[in-house]
Amino acid sequence: MDDALTPETDSLPLLLLGSASPGRRDTLERAGLEFDVLPADLDEEAILARAGDLEPVEQVLLLAREKASAVTAASEGGYVVLGCDSMLEIDGEVVGKPHTAEAAIERWRSLRGRTGVLHSGHWIVDDRDAEDEGTGATFGATASCEITFAQLSDEEIEAYVATGEPLEVAGGFTIDGRGGPFVESVTGDPHAVVGLSLPLLRRLLAEIGIGVHELWRED
């Protein structure tokens, strides 16, 4: 983990994104939010193994909570910390990142022409001080989107996998990158597919008395 962070004492950023995800970071930046970043370094497989048999929604919420908790402990306090985790559920099976070209090709051969659900867990830790109206609350929610994949040819699958993009993203696809042409439709909040649902973040922040507009940076 990077050196402990602490927010500017008299100014924003109040929000600490506990994620190494470029997609999540870009989503907050494009939405005009000011925030710090401190990725969590967790053994996600070990956490899930210890947790036993969980539904996909429960898995991403557990991992989001573990990330937010770890990052809160690593920072020097004063932040509202956000942890997230995304996975694709298809036919009851949960799939994360392919990591290898072989796995990505196999993944797409099973995804093409079908519909899956991308679940993104979000967890908030209100670690603000009492004088900053901190509530100490920790809570979260999951945003899920139904994704219908195009009927890719073998040639398209091999070309897309050769870009390397699918290897390190949940489900092995993106909607805002080179994978865009291969996703026919998304129901629900598209930001949740990238890994951070902005309308859900707005509702979570409102739970602790923060308007999302209060986090906008002054451009």
Ligand SMILES: Nc1nc2c(ncn2[C@@H]2O[C@H](COP(=O)(O)OP(=O)(O)OP(=O)(O)O)[C@@H](O)[C@H]2O)c(=O)[nH]1
């Ligand atoms: N840009 C983009 N990224 C996507 C998309 N779908 C999934 N991802 C990324 O896939 C990754 C899912 O893996 P996670 O384990 O949730 O997150 P991570 O990247 O490991 O980062 P941490 O939050 O530090 O664990 C995230 O980085 C998501 O942003 C998409 O459509 N577009």
